[in-house]
Amino acid sequence: MNEALRENTKGNLLDAGALIFASLYATTFQALLDAAGPERAIELMKPYLKVHYETGSSIIKDLYKLNTDDLASLAGYFKSASILFWGMPASNFEFFDDGFTFEISYCWQQVGEAWCSLHCEYALRTNLRALNDNYEECLTRSYYRGDPICQVMIKKKGANIRGEIRKKPVEICTPQPSKEELAYYHSAHLSQSWIYATNALVDFAGKERAMEILRPYMRELGMSTALELTKKLGIKGRDAASIAAVIEYCNRVANQKGKMLVETPERVEKELTECILVFANAPQDICANALEARSNGICEMINPEYEFRTIKRMCKGDKTCQWVIKKKSAPL
Numbered sequence: 001m002n003e004a005l006r007e008n009t010k011g012n013l014l015d016a017g018a019l020i021f022a023s024l025y026a027t028t029f030q031a032l033l034d035a036a037g038p039e040r041a042i043e044l045m046k047p048y049l050k051v052h053y054e055t056g057s058s059i060i061k062d063l064y065k066l067n068t069d070d071l072a073s074l075a076g077y078f079k080s081a082s083i084l085f086w087g088m089p090a091s092n093f094e095f096f097d098d099g100f101t102f103e104i105s106y107c108w109q110q111v112g113e114a115w116c117s118l119h120c121e122y123a124l125r126t127n128l129r130a131l132n133d134n135y136e137e138c139l140t141r142s143y144y145r146g147d148p149i150c151q152v153m154i155k156k157k158g159a160n161i162r163g164e165i166r167k168k169p170v171e172i173c174t175p176q177p178s179k180e181e182l183a184y185y186h187s188a189h190l191s192q193s194w195i196y197a198t199n200a201l202v203d204f205a206g207k208e209r210a211m212e213i214l215r216p217y218m219r220e221l222g223m224s225t226a227l228e229l230t231k232k233l234g235i236k237g238r239d240a241a242s243i244a245a246v247i248e249y250c251n252r253v254a255n256q257k258g259k260m261l262v263e264t265p266e267r268v269e270k271e272l273t274e275c276i277l278v279f280a281n282a283p284q285d286i287c288a289n290a291l292e293a294r295s296n297g298i299c300e301m302i303n304p305e306y307e308f309r310t311i312k313r314m315c316k317g318d319k320t321c322q323w324v325i326k327k328k329s330a331p332l
Contacts, residue, residue: 012108013087015179017253018186022108023221025190028197028290029115031217036204038114044203045118048196053126056085056189061131064173068131074154075100076173077131083175084182085189090152095170099135099155113144124152187255195282198290202283211286215293222297225250230302237265238303240325244268246298247308247325258320267330272321275314288313288321299325 014022032041060066060080066073075093082090082104092103116139124137134156141151155161177185201210229235229246236242241263251258251272258272288310295308307328312318324332 012106013083013089013182014108014186014190015183015253017183017255018087018190019108020250020254021187021190021194023225024290024294025194025197027217027221028194028201028214031214032197032201032204033114035201035213038117040204041200042114042118042122044200045196046122048199049118049122049193050126052189052192052196053123054130056081057127057130060084064175066173071095071100072170072172074132074135075102075170076175077127078102078152078154079172080175081127084177084185087182087186093170093172096161098159098161099153100170101140101151101153103141104150104152107143107150116142116144116150120150120152124154128154191254195287198282198286202286207283207286210283211289214286214290218290218293219297219300222294222299223301225294226298226301235302239265240268240306240327241265243299243302243306243308243325244270246302247295247323261322262324266327268325269311270323271312272314272323275321282315285313285315287315292323295323295325305329 029041029045032044035041036044057077060077061068064076064080066077066080068074068077072095075095079090079093079102082088086108088104088106088108090102090104092101094101120142121137121139124139128135128137135154136157138153138155139150140153141147141149143150153161198210198214201214204210205213226246229249230242233245233249235245244263248270251270255274256272257274258270260268260270262269292308292310299306299308305327306325308323308325309332310321310323311332312320312322314321326332
C-alpha cells in the first residue's frame, strides 16, 4: 500500500465501527488473493458482489428517488453510493454531452490492481447495468497505476471521447445523511462484504482449510489492532483486563452487546447476547474462528502469556456467545 495514501485521512467518512469491518474485509480479501491468485479470487467474489451492488443500486434509487435515465440523477447515484457505502466521497463532477467524470481523492484501503478491478471496474459495470445499460464505465486514473487520485468516466456506449471535451454545467443532488445513517450503511455494507470474502475463501478451499489460510492474517491484524488501540486508549497494563479493554472496544464499536461475567486482572469472561445480524450468513463458525484468531493476535502483542478462547458461539447454534481471556496455563 502507498504509505502516503495510508497517512491521508482527508475525506474519510468511516467511523470506528465501520473501520473494524473494513479491516476484517481487506484482511480476508488479501488472504483470498494470496491463496487463489488474483484472477481466481476475482471470479470467486463476483457472484456475491453482483447481488450486493444490485441491491445497493435499488436502495439508493429508492432512498433518493433517482430517475437514472437522467444524467444528473445517474451522477447523483454514484455520489450517494460513494458516501453511503464506501465512505470515500466522489467529487469534482464534470459533465459533457455524452456523460461525466468524477474523482475519488481518498481510499481507505488499497490492495493493488485486483482490488481496483473488482471494487471499481466491476462495481461500476454492475451498477451501470442495473441503473442504465446505455452507459459504460472507464477508469481513467487510479491509485494502483501510481496516479494521485482515481478518476472515473461514465459515457454513453459507443461515444468516441477524444482530446478536450466540451464541459457543461449540471446540478446533481447532494445526499445529506445523518451520522447515524452513515454509521448504519457503512457497517452494513462492509460487514456484509467481509462475509462475502469469507464465503469466497470457503468456496475455494473448504471450511477447514479456509480457516487455516485465514488464521495467520487475522493474527497479524490482531497484533496491529493492539498496537494501535493501546496507544489510542492509553492502556499501559499487560494483564487480562488490559487485553479485554482492547477487545471490548472492538466489540462495542461493532455493535456487539452483552455483559461481563468475570472481570479480574487474571481472567475476564463475557457473554454476548447481541451480534450484528449479517454474521448469521457467514460460513458456519468461520466468523467466530476468525475473530478468535484476531483476538489471540491482540493477546500476543500485549502479553503472550494470555490467550483468548470462545466457549459458546451463536454461529454454532448456541443462544449466546461467550469468551474468556486467561493465562495459557490456567484451566478453561
